Amino acid sequence: xxxxxxxxxxxxxxxxxxxxxxxxxxxxxxxxxxxxxxxxxxxxxxxxxxxxxxxxxxxxxxxxxxxxxxxxxxxxxxxxxxxxxxxxxxxxxxxxxxxxxxxxxxxxxxxxxxxxxxxxxxxxxxxxxxxxxxxxxxxxxxxxxxxxxxxxxxxxxxxxxxxxxxxxxxxxxxxxxxxxxxxx
Numbered sequence: 001x002x003x004x005x006x007x008x009x010x011x012x013x014x015x016x017x018x019x020x021x022x023x024x025x026x027x028x029x030x031x032x033x034x035x036x037x038x039x040x041x042x043x044x045x046x047x048x049x050x051x052x053x054x055x056x057x058x059x060x061x062x063x064x065x066x067x068x069x070x071x072x073x074x075x076x077x078x079x080x081x082x083x084x085x086x087x088x089x090x091x092x093x094x095x096x097x098x099x100x101x102x103x104x105x106x107x108x109x110x111x112x113x114x115x116x117x118x119x120x121x122x123x124x125x126x127x128x129x130x131x132x133x134x135x136x137x138x139x140x141x142x143x144x145x146x147x148x149x150x151x152x153x154x155x156x157x158x159x160x161x162x163x164x165x166x167x168x169x170x171x172x173x174x175x176x177x178x179x180x181x182x183x184x
Contacts, residue, residue, distance in 0.1 A: 004178060006030075007069035008038045011076030011087035011112070011123075018113045018148045019075045025159045026073075026111075029171050036073070039065050041090040052097035059093045066094055066102040071178035072136065076112045078123035087127070095134050104135040107181035109174035111144045113152070119145030139177045144170045 008027075012019045020038075027036035043058045045051070051059075066072065076083055095101040110127050112120030124143070131138045144167070146152070151160040159167050 002033070004034045004071065004175070004182070005069045006034060006036045006071045006073050006178070007066050008036050008073045008075065009041065009087065009090060010038060011074065011084045013042050013086055017077070018115075018152075019077050021153055021157065022111070022113045022146065023073075023075045024157050025153055026075075026167065026171055028158050029164075029168050030175070034175060037065065037069070039090075041086055044086075044089055044093055047089050047092040047096070049096070055093070062090065063094050063102040066106065069106065070182045071174075072103075072106050072108040073174070074108060074110045074127055074131075076110070076120055076123050076127060078112065078114050078116070078120040081122045082126045083123045083130075088130075091130060091134070101134060103131075105181070106136055107178045108136045108138045109170075109177065110138060111146065111170065113146040113148050115148045117147060119147050121145045137177075137181055139174050142170055142173060 008023050010017065010020050010023050023036065023038055030036065039062060041062065044062065045056050076087055095103055108131055110124045112124055114120050128138055146163070151162050154160050
């Protein structure tokens with residue numbers, strides 16, 4: 001079976017981000033033919049259309065990493081009932097200039113973790129709207145609104161027992177989605 005590379009975009013810059021921890025934990029649940037590559041977005045300049053003709057090296061790198069992946073995984077917190085600015089900035093860079101987006105046709109999954117009871121439900125919905133416009137086929141079901149509680153992660157960074165079956169099921173569906181959209 002061919003190796004599948006997933007480009008992971010974590011919408012948080014915080015050192016101890018729950019969402020970065022979730023990215024690492026999900027990668028540990030993946031089968032051997034799948035690799036997860038967390039993409040760097042903290043070094044991107046603020047998007048400015050004036051720079052489209054001469055993008056920063058960090059922008060060129062981001063677009064190349066997205067284009068070389070078979071799937072996309074967005075793991076985002078929720079800030080003020082929407083996606084974080086740093087994530088929107090990365091999406092804007094990777095989708096520009098018009099007609100040269102790195103996104104069309106790349107199958108995606110959206111997930112996130114928050115201390116709130118509804119997890120990142122509203123941020124995920126906003127992100128899904130953006131991805132739909134960018135022609136990114138996004139897994140619709142199952143949805144995963146994860147609440148950060150004691151036991152979500154084990155000391156070694158893996159998913160805790162109480163959430164393992166749910167997150168493994170979500171990941172399995174997501175990877176089937178990627179395989180469906182990348183089958184030759």
